[in-house]
Amino acid sequence: MINTFVGNFGHLTTLVAFVSALVTAFAYSQYFKASELEKASWRRFSRVSFYIHALATSMIALSLFEIIYNQRYEYFYAYSHSSKALPVHYMISSFWEGQEGAFILWAFWNVVLGLVLVHTNKFWEAPVMVVFALVQAFLISMILGVVVGDLKIGSSPFILLRDATQAPIFKLNPDFVPEDGTGLNPLLQNIWMVIHPPTLFLGYASTLVPFAFLIGGLVTKKYAEWIRPALPWAIFSAMILGTGIIMGAYWAYVTLNFGGYWNWDPVENAVYVPWLILVASIHTMITFKKSATALKTSIILVIMSFILVLYATFLVRSGVLGDASVHSFTDLGLSGQLLIYLLFFTVVAIVLAARAWKHLPTSEREASAYSREFWIFLGAVTLSLMSFQVILPTSIPAWNALVESFGGISNMAPPADQVEFYTKFQLWFAVVLALLTSVGQFFWWQKSDKKSLKDSLVLPYVIAILLATAIIVLAKVYDWKYMIIVLTGMFTIVANATILVKLLKKSTFKLVGGSLAHIGLGMILIGIMFSSGYSEVISVNVSGLTYSNSWEDEMNKEHVLLWINKPIQMKDYKVIYRGRQKKVVGVPEYVPAKILASTGKVNEAIALEDFKDHFKKGDQVQIVLEENDYFKIDYLQNEALQFSLSPMSQFNEGMGGLISSPDSKIYLNRDLYTYVAAMNDFSDPEWKEDETYEVSPGEQFHVADFVTYFDGAEVLKELDGYTLQEGDVAVKAKLRILDYDVEKILEPTFIIRDNQVGKLPVIDSELGIKISLENILPDQNKFVFKVNQYQKDYVVMKAIVKPYINVLWIGTLVMLLGFSVAIYRRFDEFVKMRDKGIE
């Protein structure tokens, strides 16, 4: 039965949220303009209106989750993003897999932030909330799903499947409800995908806060006062957005088989660029608070960070990137709306800033090269150039679309090797940045002249050189570029650590946010250099096969083909593929797939053998996501098993093909990262023609390439799954097949009932053979076996060693910790000033 109530309710709350956002914007603007007498009532009205909006927005989210949670596949959203096999925490991922869900998530965070702002601000409430409510109106309009004539506004997540598709089944039966959904993209079935999108969208949402304070400041002519309340939020935003980026990078590292954590894909660039600008704006805002310079720069940067988030959204979600990105977002026809959203706030911000420009205070004094303002300004410039260098090539597809919309032809394409292209700039910019942080921090905490700067920098410099030399020698860093990076990274760490120690001695921990974040930067730099610069593919093909065309042999074969049970030498390791495994509910380790037989129900199987203490033969077990195969790869050194890795892979029809997730052996100083690039599909084998063998008990023969012993046969008294009647004869032959160090017992059975012959063949999908006992020739004491071959199980794998990647992860944590300390300090300042009644 189709449930239309939830969908209608969701659609209704969407309309309520949209209208109430507009009402809130209007009400707050009236509150702002109203005379003192009327202010209280306007304020009450505005707040009530915003609370209604907040409630409605939460209800939209709740309705959509209800549809997914209760598996209502009559709805298009649940049908296309979820399936019965999904555990609850992945249903949460289903929520934001689609774009509509992502917009709802974004709007929801805005509401949360709005509520916090309403209750933490006095003076700023009205102007800030006008901006908030307008942004909400734009966001909600993306999921409105209203059609006015030919104009479609928004794409509603609450449409029914029968309205979304033209499937013929609905002509026959309009109330048809599919049994199951098409499922969540398996790549998103990962714990990081449950927490990464909400973090990222909170980051996106929070860039609105400093922007709203700025717009409020420009409108109320408080051209400088907006900075104090905006600053903690800007740092908060940079921290959350940074966390989101790192989570995304980590997710890419642990679930995608791209071979790394960062690939300069347009979608990654689109969040990296606003983050850089945000960080630059924090620095200029801090300078302004300290010495009343860089106000104009701060205003430009805050506007840019917000607009760049919108631009990023536009690039990623309008479909304009098309073939340029591996992250496919389908065009929902929202590009026009997104463009209006982007242009609206760009124009408003530029007009307001231009109007205020001549009133802005500027310091006439030229910044001295020995002032902190100078160094911080250089840092902000470097960050801006970094983002410019990334956003320019990322926008090439948008440029092509623009040229084509004016009837021109543009065949520009993004750089062929993106990693190389971006790295050659970003790395050196980062080196400059790292150096600026060390010098800048010294200026920040002590007014310096030439001499005292030299004095304070010499010691950290010497220590850094010593440490860097030690690293270079011990880790064998012999490339001059990498030496420079180690040196600057080390200098950044040491110089900032020196400041950190001084600050901790002299005052409180509240001041150390900056030095901590900069130490993190130094560590990130060194971590990236090692893990990327010295990553080594160890799965080099040593099969010894050569081809006719010589140049093909010269190409580096970066994958190895592993036949099951066959050892292959891979650098320091001997590796052996040992077959497929499954995850079973309640069993802490992987279970060999061959001892589980599907019952035909989703995620359910019967055990064919005992498995340790976890279950017995004949038990029914629950499989976690049955499509997933975990390929057991043993790593041996000196003939002793060191460890096993189990990279995951699955065939996914809906997603179109093989989905792989890597598995890594994590050491303190390196990761061994492996993933499956291709696998054998034995779901529907094409058996080769029959081969027959006549053998006597005790005889040895060859089946395919396997040495096989026919140990004998026995007459069965009972047979699993069959009732033997009086006069039936059942004979089971015992074949022992050797495959390297593995011995397999295959027992085909032969039954005679009333002169009718029945055969129970055995299939071993690991060896790719099917054997049946065809006949028994008692006079010759021979048994006739029929064998069909398919293909031994195999896996094609890539293995990469990534040294010191942990330095990178730890560096990011240190940086985020630095941000957190800074947020605490700045928010504390704001609260003190507000309570004094100044703001």
Next chain:
Amino acid sequence: MKKGHIIGLGIIAIAIVIIMTSIGDASSYESFNTALEMKEDGEDKAIHVVGKLKKDAAGEVSGLEIREDKTSFTFLLVDNEGTTQKVFYNEPVPADFQRSEQVVVIGAYRNQEIFVADKILMKCPSKYQETDVQAAGM
């Protein structure tokens, strides 16, 4: 000259370098014919070619040759101008390869006969366009 001016000039200079390299390093969309001309002119830059896999009368992909160790393969790609070209890719066959509606190869001609792809982008039939709900859903 004030220090501000020097910094300003420096920023402009770096920005120009960035713009020039972005244009210089940008790849381009070509057909196999223009790609071959570029190769003959001694231009080795990697370019993008958009095309479809060659299919036989029955609609099956034809010309796919997988190397014995399964770590590389060649296939036939028909570009938008209708030129058929043999392409080599030094990776295992992506599992959804044969189902793809459109293939973008990024690479260059190795010699007159063969185009070597460094990277392949595939556009697959999106599940959003799934009209056959019955087959997918039951």
